[in-house]
Amino acid sequence: MSEQVPAVIPALVFxxxxxxxxxxxxxxPRRFAVGGASVVIGPAGMLIIAEASAASARSGVWSAEEVRLIGPAPTPVTERLMGAPWGVDEGSLPIHIAVRVGGEVWYLGTAQVSQAGTSDGVLTDCELRFEAPLSRELLNRVRPPLPPEHLPDLEWLGNVKGDHAAALEQFITGWYPPVDATESPTSNSVSHLPSGLRQLYRLAKQRPGALGIQNRILPGSDLHTDHLGEMLVFGVENQGGFFWSLLWTLEGPEADPTVWFREFDEEPIAEQETLSGFLIQFSLFEASMGADYLALPHKLTAPQVEQLTEALHPVPLRPFWPWAPTHFYVAPGLVVHVSSEDGEAFDIWAGATDRSALDPLAGLPIDWNRFDG
Known part of the structure; x- marks a missing residue:
């Protein structure tokens, strides 16, 4: 019955x-408060009424395609969104989305659950996708833009060609906010490693995200040789499909050794950058993958990639990752990685520290699968 509801209604009338x-x-109907939003449940559907806000810690509109519900949620809300363990399946009932803007309620249409998280059976977070994306004008009304935060600068980029250690330090300390320092349990176990890895472990004491979000650099205590005893494994893919290693030697590490990429049953392949450059690439890749704000287009052609990266700065390193050679482009608070297996179709992943950092991509004629700006 949503077609009977005007787009903007006085709150009391709504x-x-x-x-x-x-x-x-x-x-x-039953009413519940979930993360600052009001959730109304009845026999014919659910209604989520959020406040107009861009605060990431509150339930509300996240992007033109997505609304988020931040838990914990009471049992009736959890069961309606995720399905009750028994009884009638209510998951097919419509989920309506509305936002209070001043003394009015803006009805935004219906949405479907795309992803949800639970803890001990309690809904902790839920992402819902609008069946019809919002226009930019409407998005700005129901998710008012916040003043831009301070964005990490690009001072590190000037050191990539001449001082990899300085570039790595500047990027990581600029991108990741520090957390309380803790004594590293691996300080002794990494003393024999090349200086680049020792530096990364030192930085990770206050910035643990530096060791990876998608893939990861192993903690010093977990370093091990491969099944042949020839390579020291220091980095692994999140599902264990491949790993990165250094040639294992009892004579002490090289200053800047070759990094070897390997699937378990395949011959190792050398990364094009030695360890110091590889660690910059790894850090850029993981920073974009773990960013709070993402821009993810469908596959692009080479001309579209050129258009997307035109306003960005290329990182002057050789391609990362032998499986799908990957190049990096950056702007303040933004890392974009571009990968292709065949040189014709390209996968793009853009990650940002703040919504405003995605502004260089906002006006492009690109079909976005997700755009958090």
Whole structure:
């Protein structure tokens, strides 16, 4: 019955006349507060009414395609969104989304659950995708833009060609906020490693994200040789499909050794950058993968990639990752990596520290699968 609801309704009128229409008026609907939003449940549907806000810690509109519900959520909300363990399946009932803007309620349409997290059976977070994306004008009304935060600068980029250690330090300390320092349990076990890895472990004491979000650099205590006893494994893919290693020697490490990429049953392949450059690439890749704000297009052609990266700065390193050679492009607070297996179709992943850092990509004629700006 959502087609009967005007887009903008005075709040009192919406609560009195339209809420019963959307969720079913045969019984008194149940109301719950979840992460700053009001969730109304009735026999015919669910209604989520959020406040107009861009705060990431509150339930509300996240992007033109997505709304987020931040838990913990009470059991009736959890069961309606994720399905009850028994009884009638209510998952097919519509989920309506609305936002309070001043004294009005803006009805945004319906959405479907795309991803949800639980802890001990309690809904902790839920992402819902709008069935019809919002226009930029409407998005700015229901998710008012916040003043841009301070963005990490690009001072590190000037050191990539001449001083990899300085570039790595400047990038990591600029991208990741520090956490309380803890004594490293691996300080003795990494003393025999090349200086680049020792530096990364030191930085990770206050910035643990530097060891990876998607893939990871192993803690010093977990370093081990490969099954042949020839390579020291220091980095692994998140599902264990491949690993990175250094040639194992009892004579002490090279200053800047070759990094070897290997699937378990395949011959090792040398990364094009030695360890010091590889660690910059690894850090850029993981920073973009773990960023709070993402821009993910569908596969692009070479001309589209050129258009997307035109306003960005290329990172002057040889391609990363032999499986799908990957190049990096950056702007303040933004890392974009571009990968291709065949040189014709390209995968793009852009990660940013703040929504405003995605502004260079906002006006491009690109079909986005997700755009958090």
């Amino acid at each position: 609560d009195r006349e339209y809420v019963p229409v959307l969720v079913g008026g045969s019984v008194v």
